[in-house]
Amino acid sequence: MKRFGEGYIDYYQGVQASRRGPYYSFGIRVETNRAVAVIKIADGQAFTFGEHYPLPLTLGSLPTYLRIALARHLQQSPTSDILDLLIGAKVFGEAFRSTRSKADNAKATSA
Numbered sequence: 001m002k003r004f005g006e007g008y009i010d011y012y013q014g015v016q017a018s019r020r021g022p023y024y025s026f027g028i029r030v031e032t033n034r035a036v037a038v039i040k041i042a043d044g045q046a047f048t049f050g051e052h053y054p055l056p057l058t059l060g061s062l063p064t065y066l067r068i069a070l071a072r073h074l075q076q077s078p079t080s081d082i083l084d085l086l087i088g089a090k091v092f093g094e095a096f097r098s099t100r101s102k103a104d105n106a107k108a109t110s111a
Contacts, residue, residue, distance in 0.1 A: 001073075002080065007032065007096075008030065009085075010038050011028050011080060012027035012073065013026055013068075023042060025046075028069055028082065036048045051063075055085070081095050
């Protein structure tokens with residue numbers, strides 16, 4: 001699952017159910033020059049936490065929980081551009097414009 005906001009793209013590993021309450025989504029937020037962990041609980045606002053990792057990066061520099069989130073996201077979305085963004089093979093602006101364009105097209109076809 002992929003969502004975007006002003007100056008960032010969130011890549012989630014999917015929605016997880018909690019036994020104690022609402023569902024949540026965990027993933028990686030990619031900004032112009034860094035990546036950070038992101039979580040979104042139920043329909044609330046997403047928030048980041050933890051260390052910011054400058055881009056480009058080596059996957060080994062990410063902590064295990066972010067590598068797992070990345071792997072799960074790629075299993076669910078094999079054509080995702082997150083890996084290219086993280087290692088510097090794709091620039092953020094290109095990915096952001098592509099994501100925004102797809103979202104705009106989806107809105108236009110559903111209207």
